[in-house]
Amino acid sequence: MNNTIKNAVTLTVSLSAAVIAVNAAAQTEITVATVNNGHMIEMQKLTPIFEKANPDIKVKWVTLEEGVLRQNVTQDIANKSGLYDVMTIGMYEAPIWGERGWLQAVDTSGNYDKADILPSIRDGLSYKGTMYASPFYGESSMVMYRKDLVEAAGMEMNDRDSWDHIRDVAAAVNDPSKGIYGICLRGKAGWGDNMAFMTTMANSFGARWFDENWKPQLESNEWKTAVNFYVNLVNKYGPPGSSSNSFNESLALFNEGKCGMWIDATIAASFVTDPKQSKVADQVGFAQSPISVTEKGANWLWSWALGIPVATKNVDAAQKFVRWATSKEYIQLVGNTNGWAAVPTGTRSSTYANPKFQKAAVFAEAELKAINSANPNDSTLKPSPYVGVQFAAIPEFQAIGTTAGQMVSGALAGSMSVDQALKNANRAADRQMRQAGYY
Incomplete structure (x- = not known):
């Protein structure tokens, strides 16, 4: 009887170890290159929430000063090196690289609510109506x-x-x-x-x-x-x-x-x-x-946005991360975690319509006025x-x-x-x- 129990326990432990090993092997690691600005640093702090909801995805960060980031991602995407699965780019790069076929089109299907993105920001990240980067924050x-x-x-x-x-x-x-x-x-x-x-x-x-x-x-x-x-x-x-x-x-x-x-x-x-x-x-x-x-x-007029290079081997995982980090739900998460004055702004109409944001952000009206007045x-x-x-x-x-x-x-x-x-x-x-x- 004892041997039977012992064998059963051994088998259970072995199976558990095998499951853990399979899960570890199945986990996809994506590398995100970003700029060392405050909102991006906050995104890194909140990433464990994304990883908990997506246990098959692990996010690795490469955080760089603005000028170095531009050089690195430009070199990476032009050479199709595939060092980064998600890269922080802006209104300059997105339409040019989209036209050249260097970027994946952003998945804006389902509940992503593309129409909620401020028109000038959405258009600035698009080529022929297709978004090639999704805005993390926008600014004037x-x-x-x-x-x-x-x-x-x-x-x-x-x-x-x-x-x-x-x-x-x-x-x-x-x-x-x-x-x-x-x-x-x-x-x-x-x-x-x-x-x-x-x-x-x-x-x-x-x-x-x-x-x-x-x-x-x-x-x-x-x-x-x-x-x-x-x-x-x-x-x-x-x-x-x-x-x-x-x-x-x-x-x-x-x-x-x-x-x-x-x-x-x-x-x-x-x-x-x-x-x-x-x-x-x-x-x-x-x-x-x-x-x-x-x-x-x-x-x-500018937006720091998240784009996915065509060279990535982890398209699905990258799309999931980009959708999460640029969603209405992410803005809600930051508002609930750090206060509504701290949310990334300049991207969605719903943010400016939110009474909690209006109350907390004394700058909201001036910011939106500046964004809306810029005409590329x-x-x-x-x-x-x-x-x-x-x-x-x-x-x-x-x-x-x-x-x-x-x-x-x-x-x-x-x-x-x-x-x-x-x-x-x-x-x-x-x-x-x-x-x-x-x-």
Whole structure:
């Protein structure tokens, strides 16, 4: 009898071990490449909930600084290396890579509710009506400012203030002796970094990247006026070392109370108004982006989105993850877990219609207004042949914008004049466009 029981126990243990081994072997590991922004980091923290609901899928994360991420995913997808099953990309890459057949179409079937995604965000991630990336969060740009400092200086802020007024407010609140700088702006080189901001500013001065014949226009008077204004503004009233600052550096400065103003992504609003992160959370005001001669293209339109490369061997698992991370249910999960002011925004109409979000997010109205005002199809005062607000949606732009970003960052750091920087950038752009056969 004892031997019978012993054998039965041994058989049960062996079968259990075999089941565990089979389950382990059957588990699919997907690698997700993403940017080191706050909402993405929160997604990583919540991923065990996805894995619990999908025990056959294990998620591995590769988290990178923005510029490095762009390089890595571009190289990976162009070479069809298959290093990543899900990659964080944006409105620039999604339609271009979708057209080239480099991305899987996103599965928007069933209860995913594609119609709930804000039209401008949905269209920007699509090619011929098919979505090739799904938005994790969407954004435009706007002014975030210290109401207490502006009021103490006897100044005021309004939607669509002139750039001259922004300069005057920056001068009035600038007090380096107390560690307070009038304005914080991006300076770090990159087509999606300093040039995202710089292009919107240049747009408002009447500039454009290319004329109707695709000839680069970086040496135009409009570009020279805009970049000179930017360099003078940041060097007079910005923090030291601004040529190295990107989104995260400026966010840290603002949350420490060191910026009178910050013009950047609307997604920052949830961070600067969070008392757990920001020392000035109760003093933040919002305004629509400044203008010079036109409102066209004065604020950008972007989405960090999740795309699936065709080289992946784990399509089904990748689709499940993308659908989960960009769903209404995920937004509900973040709201219930961290509070409704902390949810990823700029993607779904249902978020802005939610009374809990409206109550928690003091920035909701300003953010949605900025997103809805951005028009990638009409972003320049003079006619231009490209789609995009802070970029031109052509494959060559990544190299062109990167070089321009390096030149403008150099001018900000004082290593060359603005005229020389723009001359260098225009020459490089012209060479790139000639080689690509645009003229």
